[in-house]
Amino acid sequence: xxxxxxxxxxxxxxxxxxxxxxxxxxxxxxxxxxxxxxxxxxxxxxxxxxxxxxxxxxxxxxxxxxxxxxxxxxxxxxxxxxxxxxxxxxxxxxxxxxxxxxxxxxxxxxxxxxxxxxxxxxxxxxxxxxxxxxxxxxxxxxxxxxxxxxxxxxxxxxxxxxxxxxxxxxxxxxxxxxxxxxxxxxxxxxxxxxxxxxxxxxxxxxxxxxxxxxxxxxxxxxxxxxxxxxxxxxxxxxxxxxxxxxxxxxxxxxxxxxxxxxxxxxxxxxxxxxxxxxxxxxxxxxxxxxxxxxxxxxxxxxxxxxxxxxxxxxxxxxxxxxxxxxxxxxxxxxxxxxxxxxxxxxxxxxxxxxxxxxxxxxxxxxxxxxxxxxxxxxxxxxxxxxxxxxxxxxxxxxxxxxxxxxxxxxxxxxxxxxxxxxxxxxxxxxxxxxxxxxxxxxxxxxxxxxxxxxxxxxxxxxxxxxxxxxxxxxxxxxxxxxxxxxxxxxxxxxxxxxxxxxxxxxxxxxxxxxxxxxxxxxxxxxxxxxxxxxxxxxxxxxxxxxxxxxxxxxxxxxxxxxxxxxxxxxxxxxxxxxxxxxxxxxxxxxxxxxxxxxxxxxxxxxxxxxxxxxxxxxxxxxxxxxxxxxxxxxxx
Ligand code: COA
Ligand code: AMP
Numbered sequence: 273x274x275x276x277x278x279x280x281x282x283x284x285x286x287x288x289x290x291x292x293x294x295x296x297x298x299x300x301x302x303x304x305x306x307x308x309x310x311x312x313x314x315x316x317x318x319x320x321x322x323x324x325x326x327x328x329x330x331x332x333x334x335x336x337x338x339x340x341x342x343x344x345x346x347x348x349x350x351x352x353x354x355x356x357x358x359x360x361x362x363x364x365x366x367x368x369x370x371x372x373x374x375x376x377x378x379x380x381x382x383x384x385x386x387x388x389x390x391x392x393x394x395x396x397x398x399x400x401x402x403x404x405x406x407x408x409x410x411x412x413x414x415x416x417x418x419x420x421x422x423x424x425x426x427x428x429x430x431x432x433x434x435x436x437x438x439x440x441x442x443x444x445x446x447x448x449x450x451x452x453x454x455x456x457x458x459x460x461x462x463x464x465x466x467x468x469x470x471x472x473x474x475x476x477x478x479x480x481x482x483x484x485x486x487x488x489x490x491x492x493x494x495x496x497x498x499x500x501x502x503x504x505x506x507x508x509x510x511x512x513x514x515x516x517x518x519x520x521x522x523x524x525x526x527x528x529x530x531x532x533x534x535x536x537x538x539x540x541x542x543x544x545x546x547x548x549x550x551x552x553x554x555x556x557x558x559x560x561x562x563x564x565x566x567x568x569x570x571x572x573x574x575x576x577x578x579x580x581x582x583x584x585x586x587x588x589x590x591x592x593x594x595x596x597x598x599x600x601x602x603x604x605x606x607x608x609x610x611x612x613x614x615x616x617x618x619x620x621x622x623x624x625x626x627x628x629x630x631x632x633x634x635x636x637x638x639x640x641x642x643x644x645x646x647x648x649x650x651x652x653x654x655x656x657x658x659x660x661x662x663x664x665x666x667x668x669x670x671x672x673x674x675x676x677x678x679x680x681x682x683x684x685x686x687x688x689x690x691x692x693x694x695x696x697x698x699x700x701x702x703x704x705x706x707x708x709x710x711x712x713x714x715x716x717x718x719x720x721x722x723x724x725x726x727x728x729x730x731x732x733x734x735x736x737x738x739x740x741x742x743x744x745x746x747x748x749x750x751x752x753x754x755x756x757x758x759x760x761x762x763x764x765x766x767x768x769x770x771x772x773x774x775x776x777x778x779x780x781x782x783x784x785x786x787x788x789x790x791x792x793x794x795x796x797x798x799x800x801x802x803x804x805x806x807x808x809x810x811x812x813x814x815x816x817x818x819x820x821x822x823x824x825x826x827x828x829x830x831x832x833x834x835x836x837x838x839x840x841x842x843x844x845x846x847x848x849x850x851x852x853x854x855x856x857x858x859x860x861x862x863x864x865x866x867x868x869x870x871x872x873x874x875x876x877x878x879x880x881x882x883x884x885x886x887x888x889x890x891x892x893x894x895x896x897x898x899x900x901x902x903x904x905x906x907x908x
Contacts (some may be wrong), residue, residue: 275683277694280544284697291697292319292727295540296532299575300334301325302505305532309724313509314731315740316752317724319533320508327512327531328372328405329503330539331574332365340577343551347603348394350584351595352441353474359394361577364401367394370494371402372501378433378466378485382407382504385431385514387464388560389413389422389453391440392584395470395487396560397570399435404512404531407504411514411526414561415440415447416781416847421524422456425516428526428735430462435487437470438477443589450477508532514734515563517669518784519743520773526734527669529566534672537698537728538572541673545665545696546607547638547680550577553603557583557596557610562781563669564643568609572673581605587614594627601631607680608636611643611780612650616810619650625657636660638680642667643780644812645768648689666692666768668754669782670744671729675699675721675754676766691765698726703760708748716759718772720751774869776805776813778849785869788815788850791843797825797832802859803850804873806905816876816905817853818896829855854899860892868893876900 284291289308296305306322313321332345341362348357359367380386386408390396396412403410411429413422426434434457440447450469457463469479470487479486493499512531516524542548556568573580581603587596587610596618600608622628639654639662646664654662661684665677678685678693685693695701700722703711711717723745729752733740744753755775758768771777774786785803792801800820805813819836821829833853840850860868863886874881875897883890 275679275685277679277682277685280679280682281695281697285700288698292536295727296320296536298539299325299532299535300330301508301532305508311724315737316731316745318509318731319530319727320536323508323532324505325508325532325535326405326407326503326505327535327571327575328368328401330535331401331404331571332361332368333503335361335574335577336365340551343577344553344579345574346394346397346580346582347553348582348584349599349603350392351590352443352585355584357394364398366495367398367491368401368405369500370491371398372405373494373499374468374490375402375408375433376406376501378468380406380408380433382506383510384408384433385411385429387411387413387422387426387429387431387434389415389434389436389449390470390560391415391437391449392559392582393437393470393472394582395435395437397582400513400560400566400570401574405503406501407506407510409511409513411516412561412566413516414559414847415449416561416845418842418845419452419455420459420843421845422452423459424524425526426456426460426464427462428516428524429514431464432466434464434467435470436467438472439475441472441474441584443586446474448475448477454480506531509731511734513566515566515669517563518775518782518787519739520775520784520786525739525743526736527563527730528732528734529672529728530731533727533729533731534571535575537673537726538567539575542572542576542578543681545674545677545679545681546609546640548573548576548578548607551579552606553579553581555581555583555599555603555605555608557581557587557608557614558643558780562643563667563672564609564611567672579603586617588617588621592627593618593622594630597628597631597633600633600636604635606635607638607640609640609642612641612646613644613779613811615641615650615654616812619653620810628657633658638663640665642674642692644777646692651687651689661687663687664692666756666766671725673728675701676768688761688763688765691761691767694764694766701760701766702751703758704748704751713762714759716757716769718748719754719756719758719766719768720748721754722751725752776815778805778808778813778815779811781847781849783815783844783848785815787844788817788840788848791840792817792819792836792853794843795832795836795839797822797827798836799823800859801853802867802869802872804869804876806873806876811849814852815848815850817850818859818872818899819853819855820858821855852903854903856899857895858892860896861888862886863888872896876905
């Protein structure tokens with residue numbers, strides 16, 4: 273099949289407003305827009321200004337009204353607990369209406385924030401949609417974050433309510449959420465007045481009288497009294513959610529997603545990019561705490577009238593490396609979207625694909641990978657095992673959907689290993705040098721997107737407009753700075769090579785080494801530290817710390833290392849995967865005092881490196897190489 277990609281991209285480029293107003297016809301609006309793009313709105317323009325709409329209506333009510341009432345909307349499959357449950361569109365709507373009425377009865381109204389701190393259970397999806405229904409702004413916090421990280425988000429979002437659970441379940445252990453929640457509320461200065469707790473049988477928790485309420489009890493009562501809450505029309509430009517993501521400091525950035533543009537972009541993407549038809553079963557194996565979960569477990573498949581799998585488990589060990597294949601066969605999944613690290617985990621355990629041979633995967637059409645660089649080995653292994661196209665695509669929490677991909681619905685383009693293919697309609701992607709000049713085809717530079725960003729991308733940061741401008745818009749005026757470096761080849765294929773900031777990508781999770789350094793610097797015995805990301809065969813990257821210990825400290829260094837590891841786990845959370853810190857005499861720096869993290873990383877990864885011209889003392893790099901070798905790491 274020839275691809276319509278070039279024709280579609282050119283249509284967008286020549287008439288962008290017509291392109292997006294055509295796409296917007298797929299959405300039900302309460303009131304149509306005055307302007308497709310209001311160039312004077314917000315920071316760089318606002319999409320569909322003047323329109324009113326409701327995201328929950330478009331995800332649920334609309335499909336129930338048009339005959340999808342009995343079609344599965346969500347299939348919850350939890351190999352970690354053994355639970356399975358299917359919610360049809362009609363049943364999901366009933367649950368959402370009931371919870372929305374509970375939220376309203378508890379005083380939540382349009383514009384109020386609600387934090388959702390839940391594991392991968394149906395109540396997470398129901399809570400997001402119930403907020404959307406009444407115009408409340410949800411902020412989902414990933415379960416692998418510690419109390420202090422949750423407290424930071426509570427302070428920034430100042431939620432009236434938190435919806436949480438008694439526990440989450442990781443392989444071999446039950447994670448009690450309630451003590452983390454209580455600690456976070458204690459640490460936070462902005463206290464929510466109410467919490468609603470899903471009691472899971474694996475660990476029932478105590479409820480604080482007057483503040484904590486039992487989810488099942490409240491929702492059960494609402495269902496038995498047939499309590500319903502109608503959809504509240506909101507402005508297309510009103511926030512649907514805030515999702516915090518790592519920035520270059522310890523303070524996470526609150527990415528705002530609007531209602532109207534978000535629906536238009538996600539609905540368009542489901543067929544054009546992923547090739548999914550309404551009624552088909554789609555699976556994004558991520559977590560609702562990440563952007564992939566927001567966009568492709570919850571909103572996009574439901575806007576599209578598809579069925580979405582909600583998977584509570586891991587690619588290996590729950591119970592084995594055949595879990596993914598069992599789910600694909602059992603639920604007739606036509607396309608899977610996950611992070612490359614999940615496939616590396618499966619490949620490590622079952623390199624020959626013996627588990628896979630036990631299942632019938634004939635219904636699977638495509639595998640999509642994103643969240644981190646997809647290494648050619650993993651892509652080729654997946655292609656060989658699954659015998660379907662394996663599609664890498666590149667995006668960020670900030671954009672909410674694909675910047676560069678290989679659009680299956682428009683017709684697949686040839687795959688080039690190492691490239692997520694081409695810019696999607698909506699994105700005018702350029703490569704600039706540090707002075708902001710366009711650079712030659714094939715040369716490495718800063719990847720930027722010409723403003724305005726398309727519908728669905730962040731219009732601003734929550735409570736931090738100046739930070740939004742500083743972080744994304746100031747360095748290259750007229751462009752959005754992605755903080756990724758890469759190049760475009762002669763066929764227009766994009767290559768994503770590295771981050772230009774301190775963000776690392778561990779098992780597809782975005783983490784800030786700066787935030788880890790801030791925590792480590794808080795240890796009494798640490799004078800100075802640096803954290804870098806080093807290559808890891810399973811997780812892509814792993815953080816590695818270097819510690820300069822205060823003069824006069826005579827303690828066992830191994831003890832200090834253990835405490836530092838524990839501190840990061842306690843303050844940021846297990847998801848940081850911070851396991852190793854090497855005590856060193858001193859850190860390599862420039863003459864102006866900047867730590868040479870990039871050079872240290874190249875040494876650790878055995879990459880070619882050049883002696884930085886501005887280095888203060890070149891001998892320190894030899895010392896670092898020595899320490900790395902001593903610790904059994906590459907370092908050569
Ligand atoms: N709640 C509490 N703890 C959590 C958690 C959660 N929701 N998710 C992860 N953790 C913990 C893990 O148990 C682990 O703890 P440990 O240090 O005690 O072992 C730690 O956080 C690090 O987690 P992770 O980096 O995910 O490692 P893992 O060994 O548990 O799993 C993979 C590795 C590759 C199997 C897993 O990361 C994976 O499936 N990733 C691909 C899919 C994905 O999530 N993509 C994200 C965005 S698309
Ligand atoms: P997140 O905001 O967590 O989605 O992380 C976004 C970052 O992950 C990007 O800025 C990239 O650095 C990286 N990333 C995401 N997808 C890809 C990909 N397909 N190839 C390379 N890097 C990617």
